[in-house]
Every structure is written in C-alpha cells, then in structure tokens.
Amino acid sequence: MGIKFLDVIKPFCGILPEVAKPERKIQFREKVLWTAITLFIFLVCCQIPLFGIMSSDSADPFYWMRVILASNRGTLMELGISPIVTSGLIMQLLAGAKIIEVGDTPKDRALFNGAQKLFGMVITIGQAIVYVMTGMYGDPADIGAGVCFLIIIQLFVAGLIVLLLDELLQKGYGLGSGISLFIATNICETIVWKAFSPATVNTGRGTEFEGAIIALFHLLA
Template sequence: MPTVLCHPPKLFPKILSVEYYKRMVSAVLAALKPFISLLPEIPTPKKAILFREKVFWTCVVLTLFLILSQVPLYGIQIAAGTDPLYWLRVMLASNRGTLMELGLGPAITSGLILQLLNGAGILTYDQNNKEERALFQGAQKLIGFLMTLFQACAYTLGGMYGPVATIGVPTAVLIIAQLTITGVIVNLLDEMLTKGYGMGSGSSLFIACNVCESIVWKSFSITTIDIGRGIEFEGAVIAFFHYLITRPNKLEALRIAMFRSNLPNMMNLIATVAIFAVVIYLQGFRVELRFNHRRARNMTVAYPIKLFYTSNVPVMLQSAVISNVFMFSQFLFKRFGSNVFVRLVGAWNETEQGQLYPSGGLIYFLSPPASMYAAVLSPLRTLVYIVFMIATCGLFSRLWIDFSGGSAREVSENLKREGLMLAGHRDDSMVRVLNRYIPVAAVAGGVIVGALTVAADLMGAIGSGTGILLASTTIYSFMEQFAKESL
C-alpha cells in the first residue's frame, strides 16, 4: 500500500506574518488620513524663537496647566477624599475631580502604542520624509484623542463620579465632554513646546510641576487633621515645629515628627531630598567620544553618552502600562469581584477614606509596599516588586533606543550626515564603537532608574519613587537646556 505523505496545513499563515499587519496598518492610516488633516495642530515656527520668548511661552503653558489642574469638573457627585487612583496621580500629572482628571495617561499610552508598532516593524516611516513624519504624528494625536474619549467614558460610566442614574445622562455627557476637550487642550500645549515655542517637553514639564507641587504641599501645608492623636498639621515641616513647641516631652515630639504614620513626616521629606540629590549626582556620569569634522580635521567635537541615556522614558513607559493595567483591574473587580480569574488579576479593598488599595492577585505583587515596615512583613511581595521594577525599566530603556531612533546605527548615520567622523577610527567602525557604549548605557541607566524608584517607594519619599525620578530628571534636563541657550 503506497505511503501517503500528509503535510500539516499552515495554520494562520497571514496573521502570523508581520507583512500582514504592516499592510493592514498602512491601509488604516490611508483611510484615516482625511480625518488626521482635520485635527487641530500647532504650526511649526517659521523663524527661530528667541530664548526669552521660549521662557515666556513655557511659563504661559505651565500657568494654563496649573489652572486646568484646579478648575473642578462641573456636575460631579462624589464623596470628598475618595480617590481610587490616588497613587497614580502624581506620575500622570492628574488631579482628582478637576479638568486634569485624566492627566497625561492617554497621550503617553498613544505614544507607547505607536512606538511599539514602529519598533516591531509594523508601522514604519522615514523621519526625514516630511509627509510620512506628519502622518505618523497625526496618527499619534488621533489615537491620543480616542484614548482620552475612551478613558473619559470609562471613568464616568464606571461610577467614578457617582452612578449615572443619580447624576443623569445629560450631566454624564457633559463630564465626558469636559474631560475630552481638556485632553485636546493638553495635547496642543505639549505640541506647542515640542515644536520649539518653549523649552523641553510639555509632558515632562507637567509631571515635574505636579510632583514639585505635591512635595511643597505635603511639606508646608497648614491644613489641620485629627486622626486620633489630636490636632495635627498636614505639612511635615509645619508639624515638626508644632510638635516641638506644643509637646512637653521633646523626645516624644521629635519621634512623632520624624516617624508619624498616615501623614507626611520628616523622614519622608529627608528621603525625597536624598533621592533628588542622588539622581542629580548620577546625571553627571557620561562617556565623551571625540569626533572630527571632515572639512576641518583640527576641529574636535565631544559627543556625550550619558548614564541616563534614555532619561526618564523607562519609568514613564512603565507607569503608563501599570496605570492602564491597574485601572482595568479595578473596573473588572467592581463588576465581577466574585470571579476567580478576575481576583487572580487583582483584588481590591477600600480604606475608611474610600481609597482602593490592592490586596491580592497579580496587581498586589506589582504595587509598591506602603512602607519599609510593610515591605519587611511581605518579603515575597517586596522581592517580586523589586525584580519587576528593575527588569521592566531596564527592558523599556533598551527597547526605547531602537524605537526612538537612538540606536548606534541611527546615531552613526546622523553624525555622518553632519559631517562628523570618530577620531582615530574609520567610518565603517563608528557603529561598532557606539555599540560598545549606547546599549550598555541604556540598560544600566534603566536598571539604576528602577532601583532608585524602588528605594524611594520603600523609604516613603513624598510623591512616589516614580514621580520623583520623573521630576528630578526633567528638572536637570531643563537646567541643562537653560544653561545652553542662555549663553
């Protein structure tokens, strides 16, 4: 009997191909192109912006952001102090119950999606092609607007501001409209700075401002609170002097001021200052490679490769991913809390003040312990959190240099276009030399950023470890740019 060779069919030959997704994304972008052209846009400046004008517009943008962060949403009905996403506010530049409720979450998420598509080769574009670059930026803006609308609907329909049946459908629509319009305005403010009207990136500026505002408030707030120990000031510094003046036992007063629980204390403030100082110190670590001009061999240019090669990008991307996962887990737990699979993802409890905190599931191990004491009591959770933070920050940092055009090959091509050649080396060896430093700096910098974030969280630094890292790296980059352009 003849042998019949049966060849297994190729399962899903198309959907496993990158080319399939590449053609699909290209078709979607082509279909969206007419709509992208209708999006609001900040025009590119036609002439060089003077330094004092950049400072002025940066201050204007920052002022508008602060106003949006204080204007309350019209129509919300919610108990004071209830904030189920309180630990994400600082790092996403959002403020509970205001127009900046969503913060930078939609914008960061949209940028992450497109950069991942670009890095995977599914969405490719030529950065030197003006039309392709404009289409890519327009797609990112459109996705950001859609993410804003989606999150605004999720917040409102999920009962963040009270049941829809209580607040009414017209009010719910009005809340969604307020959040969506604010998201559009924030995107335009960020685009304004990015296109050269101001200094640096709007997203980084907003996060740094939010972190610094939180630190100042928790250090010098004169709000009084009574949680069972008598009248206390919220601000750590104000409370420190209040205890020393009013308490007869000065040693006991000093102990309470340094280590009091449930309110900011002096150890939190000292940890914050220490993390800031360490980050600023490490910013100075760099390797400088010497390049010569092709036409002027005697002219040497230094190209610095910093330890924090990707700056605060790793922790920003990690925060964007975690915030979306946490929000999705909370939404599922509120609706299907008894489902075993939902509880495996994350279980949540509520404090007396209405704050939700993770109590089980995967989310519990990915969230930072509330204090060093809590970290000691839960060693497995602490270990998983430390490994997760360090590994993800290092991974995101390494991937980002390929996604954003910071790899050794792309840097080499840019330097060649500027007419620079590596001193003492041939042109064909430039990529090899840069590969000795750039990937190492990216991974090492990401790992250190993750480790510093963990240290700040465990030490109880004000503003969370992620927020402090974002603020300190942003402030340092602004100082560098200020010093450079003021010369």
Template sequence: MGVIKSFFKQIAYILPEVEPPKKKISLRNRFIWSGIILILYLIMGNIPLYGVRTGGQDWFAFLRVIFASSRGTLIELGIGPIVTAGLIMQLLAGAEIIKFDFTDPEERGIFTAATKFLTIIVTIVEATAMIASGYLVLASYSVSVVTIVFLQLVVATILVMLMDELVQKGWGLGSGISLFIAAGVAQQIFIRMFSPLTVRVDDEIQYFGAIPFIIQKALQGDLQTTFMRTGNYPSLLGLITTLAVIFILIYTEGMRIEIPISHAQYRGIRGTYPVKLLYVSNIPIILASTLLADINMFATFLWSRFNPNNQDPLMNLIVQMETTEGGGLRIVGGLLYYVTAPTDIFQAMADPIRSLTFVITMIILAILFAVVWVEVGGLSSEKVAEQLVESGMQIPGFRRRAYSINLVLKKYIPLVTVVGGFFVGVIAGVAQLLGVFGSGMGILLMVDILMNYYQILMREQFEELYPSLARLVKI
C-alpha cells in the same frame, strides 16, 4: 499597512494642530511660553468637573503623579491618554508592525497624526469607562449630566494635547508632558513639606506639612510622634526618605560606562558613548504604571457591571470592591488588591504580603518593560552599533563594522537594562510604601526630567552664544 497610513494621512487634515514658529524663538520667550502653558495647566487642575461629586478613596492616587492628573477636575485624565497613545504607537513603530521612515517629514507627520487620533480614541474609552464604572460619582445620571461630564473630559484632554504640542514644536522648552509631570511632583513635595494648613488627627489639630508639624511637636516636647503619622499624612520618615531617594537618584544618574569612540575619517574627533546604569531612564515605570492603571480601570468597569455585590466567585478572584461612605470605590480583595499599593505605611505593615507582592510586581514589570523597550525602541546593542557605523564612528582597536561594535556593546547594554529596570522597580515600589513625598515613581520622573531640562538649557545657551560653532557641532 499602506491603507492604514493612507487613512492617517487623510485624517491629519481634520485633526487640530499647532503651527510651529516661523523662526526660532529666543530662549527668554520660550521660557515665557512654557510658563504660560504651565500656569494654564495648573488652573485647569483647580477647576472642578461640573456634575461630579467628590469623596471616597482615590485608588488611582499613586498613579496620578505619572499622569499629572488631579481628581475631580478638568485634568482628571491628565496626560494618561497622551502617554498611552504615544507608547502604543512607539511600540507599533519599533516592532515594525507599522513601518515609518522618520527621516521623511511626511512620514513623521503621518506618525504624529496617528498618535493624535489614537489619543482621542483612548480619551473617549477612558472617559466612558470612568463614568460607566461608577468611579466618577455623578450628581445625577441623567443623559444631560452624563453628556456634559463626558464632553468635559474629552475636550480638556484635547486641550492638554495641544498644549503639549505647542511646547514641543518650538514655542516652549522640552515637552509639555515633562513640564506637567515635573511641576506636579514638585508641587506635591512642596505642599507635603511646608503646608501650614491644619488637619485633625486622632482628635488633635496638627499642621499638614512635615516641617511645620515637626516644629509644632518640638515645641510641645513630643518629637517621638513625628516619625510616623496615621492617615498618610507627611511625617519625618517621609521627609528623610524623600531626601534620601533624591540623593540616590542624582548620584545614580552619573553612574555610567563610557565606551571610547572616534570618527573614522576625522581622526582628531574623539568622544565616548555613555551606557548609563539607568539606560532606559523612566520608561519602564511609565509603562508599568500605565498598564496597572488601565487594568484597574477595566476591572472597575467589569466589577460595577457584573459583580457589584461581590457574589461571583470567579470575578472575586480578579477584584473585590466596596463602596465608601463618600460614594467612592475601594479595592478590598482579589488579585488586583495585591498589585496595588497600600494607602500608607500602617496599611503596609498591617498587610506585609500585599506590600511585598506590590513591590515584586513593580520590579518584574519594570524589568520586562525595560527589556522590551530596548528592543523596540532602537536601543539594543545591534541598533546602536548600526547607528554608530552610519554616523561614521568606530571603537578604536576594532574594525569599523556593526558586528565588531555590537560585540563590545553587548557586554554592557543587556546587563544594565536588567539592572536598571530592577533598580527603578525597587525605588518606585519601596518608596511608595515608605510614604515618599510625591511618590517614588514621581521622584524618579522628576529627577530625570530636571536633568534633561538642565541639558536642554546648556545646549540652548551654547547655541545662542556660539551659533556658528553650534552649527558645526550639529554637522
């Protein structure tokens, strides 16, 4: 593995990099930088890809919230390659396939360079797959147009990677990835709730936003038709479910088991180690969604190259597709049909088997990835016990040994890992079927990200108001 790390060390010199600020930036200026980066990202999401035609069903729609992407624009790939590369590197490091000493700044730099390099590789692979599979419908398949579209996707994703790095290195707050996801979900929720634009539904002009539509129907004395709408348009059911899911998630974020701990040398220092119900947070959903997205993209490539007419019985078992009037692709059969979400609640009710298998798939994947992430991400009871002992902490009434602390933690961590994975899988799957604004996965991510931002802001304000005390606490 020394050869691999040496390669990444050498390649780090040619990879693009954002320099960190020479001194800590004030909270106000970090807000400004975060706002500028977010505005740039939103602008990129409104610039269409040159040479690409729009239209057809977007069967990646339910995953776009996870990847903060926008169809047919410069952020077509969104943060997908960045997340995929980051998760692969985390898994390799956590499983010690490639060992990194994160206490050494040089090793951390090599890890960052490896992640960047892998991000560029994933971007190239995904861009190639999207063009070659026909998922992106090009105006012309000449060499020049294909090259221009490919370069747009690669360069835009590299820019997004640098924008995320700029925020993370101290110019902004939190991480760019979290900022892009939260803003994208919030934007979708706002549009689907309040948009005054009109659409034609069943030969009738209706407001797109749920609240304007409800007011419109109330004035017409026809409130019973607001509960569900065809075409996946925002409805009263979606509004109620969205508010309910947000409330449930905020309430669940506070559910935890607090294990008392104290410092072995300074007996007056006491605290608790919280084991939250959502112990692994939204990681299982991100991993599950990334896996499904990559499988779908690979299957589309195989279908377009080897089974475009759905005549191969073996390939038909995996996926069957058809071309829509707009030139896009739609999954109509095969195993992948049953692990992708229906486009609206009417499709969900019309094909309950597909709806059920989709939810079960999300639950199984969420539980599996929760268990795997706890082991490779350093969150297992054994790893946490070692970390507590190394930091000088102990559980009152138990010997200050990793073995003793592990016995206590083992009562809770494996259980909440499975229960938490099951919970987020159910929320993500069922909410998707019920037409939650921003999708169930999106709201899961948004609530978790906003809670983390709240904690960051509280810590930043504390450090600005009481710098001496903040340094003491860090020690």
C-alpha cells in the same frame, strides 16, 4: 506586509487642531515665557474641580500612579498625561513591529504625529467614558445622563488642552518635553502643598495641619 495605515488617517489629519510651526527662530527668553505660560495653564487646570461630580472622597484606585501620570483627582487634570503616553507607546510599538508602515519622509512623519494625536484624542474620550460609567464620581444613575455627558466633555477638552500644550513645546516654542515638564511640575506642586498646606485633618490625636512645615511650627508653639 505592513498596512498603509497612514493613508487611512490622512483625511482626519486635516481637521485636527494643530500648533503651527514657528516661522522664525524662537529666542531663549520667548521659550522661557512660553514654557511658563504652558505650566501655568497646566497648574490652573490641576486646581479647577470638575463640574457636576457628586463625590471624589472615596478610595482612589490610582493614588500611587498619579505622580507619574501628572494627574489630580476630581479636577480637569484627572486624566493627566496618560492619553499622550498611551497613544505614543502604542503607535511606536506598531511602527517598530512593522504593523504600520512609516517612512522617513517629512510627510510620513507628519502623518504619524497626526495619527498619534488622533489616537490620543480617542483614548481621552474612551478613558473619560470609563471613569464616569464606573462610578468614579458617583453612581451614573444618581448623577443623570446630562451631567455624565458634561463630565465626559470636560475631561475630553482638558485632555485636548494637554495634547496641544505638549505639541506647543515639541514644536520648539518652549523648553524640553511637555510630558517630563508636566510630571516635574506636578511633583513640585505636591511637595509644596504637602509642606505648606493650611488645610486641617482630623486624626486620632486631634486636628492637625496637612502641611508638614506648618504642622511642625504648630506643634512647637
């Protein structure tokens, strides 16, 4: 017999931050505007470095996963969409296996979405603690307890922003799913940066531009 897990979650759902449902039909132009605002906020967070980190130049264990996680190392979007995806996957598996009971009523669906959001917040703060304590941004003993706590707070707030932006789009204010849009935007940003980046890197052949297009014209000049 399934556990009535949603009844346990219900008291917490009332205090969770939530995007209100639109009271009227959102026009297409408004959806485009809200989608653009959402992606702009996401891109800005992808460029804001975390305050207090000592170094992010060491080997990145998640380098090849960052494309599908829509994450940028050393920035507010360090965690990307991983908390959303992980919480959604686990909750769907629990519901599909009948470990938790979820009815077809709007009330149960709302509680299920609230539980998924709460679980996403728990995963976010859990991942933030693991990232900091495992030395992702430097030895915690060298950084200090205060700065470690500050980094965890930054990652948690950024993760909460991603959850709310995804909910904003799913509530009908924008176009498409937040997860797919964030991944696509992150890929497009990477392509543009790798093509036109003015940053230089030192190689065995000397100093070269990181951007492929700029490097091409530089070599032809």
